Amino acid sequence: MSKTSQQLFERAQKVMPGGVNSPVRAFKSVGLTPKFIDKAKGNKIYDIEGNEYLDYVGSWGPMILGHADPKVVQAVQCRVEKGLSFGACTELEVELAELITSNIQHIDMIRMVNSGTEAVMSALRLARGYTKKNKIIKFEGCYHGHSDAMLVKAGSGAMTFGDPDSAGVTKGAAEDTLLARYNDLNSVEALMKENKEDVACVIVEATAANMGVVPAAAGFLAGLRSLCDQYGALLIFDEVITGFRLAFGGAAAYFGVMPDLVTYGKIIGGGMPVGAYGGRREIMENVSPMGSVYQAGTLSGNPIAMTAGIETLKQLLSEPEIYDRINEMGAYLADGLRRISGFTVNNIGSLVCMFYTKEPVADYDSACKSDTVGFSHVFRELLAEGIYVAPSQYEAMFLNTAFTKEELNFTIETYRKILTR
Numbered sequence: 001m002s003k004t005s006q007q008l009f010e011r012a013q014k015v016m017p018g019g020v021n022s023p024v025r026a027f028k029s030v031g032l033t034p035k036f037i038d039k040a041k042g043n044k045i046y047d048i049e050g051n052e053y054l055d056y057v058g059s060w061g062p063m064i065l066g067h068a069d070p071k072v073v074q075a076v077q078c079r080v081e082k083g084l085s086f087g088a089c090t091e092l093e094v095e096l097a098e099l100i101t102s103n104i105q106h107i108d109m110i111r112m113v114n115s116g117t118e119a120v121m122s123a124l125r126l127a128r129g130y131t132k133k134n135k136i137i138k139f140e141g142c143y144h145g146h147s148d149a150m151l152v153k154a155g156s157g158a159m160t161f162g163d164p165d166s167a168g169v170t171k172g173a174a175e176d177t178l179l180a181r182y183n184d185l186n187s188v189e190a191l192m193k194e195n196k197e198d199v200a201c202v203i204v205e206a207t208a209a210n211m212g213v214v215p216a217a218a219g220f221l222a223g224l225r226s227l228c229d230q231y232g233a234l235l236i237f238d239e240v241i242t243g244f245r246l247a248f249g250g251a252a253a254y255f256g257v258m259p260d261l262v263t264y265g266k267i268i269g270g271g272m273p274v275g276a277y278g279g280r281r282e283i284m285e286n287v288s289p290m291g292s293v294y295q296a297g298t299l300s301g302n303p304i305a306m307t308a309g310i311e312t313l314k315q316l317l318s319e320p321e322i323y324d325r326i327n328e329m330g331a332y333l334a335d336g337l338r339r340i341s342g343f344t345v346n347n348i349g350s351l352v353c354m355f356y357t358k359e360p361v362a363d364y365d366s367a368c369k370s371d372t373v374g375f376s377h378v379f380r381e382l383l384a385e386g387i388y389v390a391p392s393q394y395e396a397m398f399l400n401t402a403f404t405k406e407e408l409n410f411t412i413e414t415y416r417k418i419l420t421r
């Protein structure tokens, strides 16, 4: 008998918490049963019932070349024959590292890990080890994976010591995490002053894409750069979403502001589980076995994962016009959605987010003004019309090279139809 998503979800819930391996997938906030996916190609994704959707999630960012890109798939297929993992050095690791360091000015050395979470966790340890300082400044509404120190956001919007956002995170794990307001340099400066000698780093999504899309305001990143220099803290750009997406050199290249360390995930693995952290040589030299900051991984630099990453990045390097194309598509979709809805639609490059509010959105508090009930209503109708967006207001729409103007027009028109019903 053919299975349905409903049947599978019932089975899944008995053996996996919430039926999923990552919470947003459960479709809880939109009150639906999640679609179980069978396959995907280009910008289309197919559930196990055989329904086709126009996919604006793209595995949450990695699929910038579209799903099942022929070159990536072929390279992976060839590589699989040679064995899946050795836990030893391979040429592929060197190749991926060289592709990045030789094309991104601010990265001299890089270390591969297995996820964005792991990249961030390791970069923070390195920043603390290098500066010999303890505190970390992060911004409300920025997501940096699920390591303990990063699971804090604002309690009351006041800039206080962080309170854990999740059960199981001790006060101790979170108390060195200081919270600032996105796009608000004064809030950062105040924390720097208060904790003068002890801020190891500022970590920031150089365009926030986990509270919806909230681009850095003019001067914000440059201001962070100077504050970090002034107070002897490292500047870390979390480029897990923006890296290789806004430009090959990520948000740093896009905005022309150089961080000390960068974290990667998502696109760097071309759909396989890869993360990485990298930056200036004298900082990276502190990582074990060269230096005293320990960090390791049994499957880090996995040959299959490296292959998918290499093939993806190679294509992005050899066809730089890809960025012009997807960025133009991003602006086109944003303009269209703005026109038909009157809502605030934030866009940068190939990232788009329609907020269900008419107020401008520049930080966490303004993002929270969005009508999430309105969102979930539209989400359900979009899905029924064959358009698959992330099941949360606070996620981006991700474009990839497979999208056409016609599909964007269809999307805009479908939104219009739903919003005027």
Ligand SMILES: *Cc1c(COP(=O)(O)O)cnc(C)c1O
Pocket: 114, 115, 116, 117, 118, 120, 143, 144, 145, 146, 205, 210, 238, 239, 240, 241, 265, 266, 275
């Ligand atoms: C997705 C994401 C992470 C976490 O990466 P995982 O691979 O899910 O662990 C970290 N930072 C940002 C900005 C992200 O978008």
